[in-house]
Amino acid sequence: MADIEVFGWQTDYASGYYRVQLPLQSLAMCGRVTVCGVYMPDLVCDNPNTIIVGQRICDPHATRVWQSLAADGHRLVFEIDDDLWNTDPSSALVHKYFADEEIRTNLRRNVEVAAAVTVTTEPLADRVRQWNPNVHVIPNAVPDWLLNRRPQQRDDGTITLGWGGSPTHKMDWEEHGEPIRRFLDVHSQAEIHCIGNNYARMMGLPQERIRFTPWVANVETYLHTIDYHIGIAPLRDHIFNQSKSALKVIECGALGIPVVASDVGPYRDYVQDGITGYLVRGDREWARYLSALANDSDLRAAMGEAARVRAAQQTISCLTPLWEKAVFG
Structure with missing residues (x-):
C-alpha cells in the first residue's frame, strides 16, 4: 500500500467538503495519494512525510495533536474559510465558541506553526497574515459535474425562491427578511425553500408558502436538493461577511439559476449585475x-445560462493547480 501523501483533517462536513474533500479528490485525480477524515489514523501521525491539511483546528485536543505534529516535522497546511475572530453575537452558539479566549489562542498558535495557510478570500488572507505570511488565496470551487445538472424545478406556475446555508446568517435575515417578505406578500404564486436552516420562518409567512429541508447527509445530496427558480443571497454589510465567499451564488450559477444578492463583499465582486443576476443596493x-425574474421565464433562462458560463470558471478542475501549489509548496 502506498504511503498517504496528504491527509485532510476535517472538522465539519459542509465546508469540509469544499475545502478538504473536493480539493483532495482533485489532487487524487492528478495521481496523488490522498485520504480525508474527521479522525486522524495512527499511520498518518507516525509518518512525518505525510502532509496534513487541517480545517479550522482549534479544539483543545486537536490543538495538542496539531502542535505535536508540527514538532515532529510534518508539513502542515492550515485551512480556514471564515473570519472566526469576528463572528456576530446573533449566531449565539457560534459566537460563544469562537469568543472563548482559549479557542482564539489555539487558532492563532495553529496558524503560526503551519507551513502554509489556505483561505477563500483576500480579506481573510489579510486577517491571518499577521500570524503567518505564507497565505494562499484559493477561491471556493464547485464540482465539475454540477455544470451538467438541471435542477428539478416546479412547473405548476409556482415560483420558488431559494436559499441554503449554515446557522451563521441570522443577522442577514434580520436585515433583509422584511423586503423579501414584501415580495412574497404581493406574489401569491411564489414560495420560499430554505435548506439547512429555516430562516424563512422569521418572516411570518403562512406555512404553505415555506418549504424547509433540514441539513442533509452530505453536500452532494444538498446540491441535488436545490430546486429554485431564483436564488436569493441576503448579506448584511458586516466585518464577518466581508471575508465570506460567493459560494451560494456559484452553486446556483452552476445549476443555471439566476440570483438576487446583496451588493456586499463577495457578491459585489462575483455577480455580473443585470447579466448573471441582480445586486441589491436598497430594500x-x-x-x-x-418581480422581474418571477414574471419573465425568458429572462430567468438567459441570466441562468450566463451564470452557468460564469461558474464554469470556478470548478475544482480549474483551481486544482492552486491547491497543488499550496499543499506541496
Missing part, C-alpha cells in the same frame, strides 16, 4: 428584481 430593489 425596494429586492421586490423589483425578484
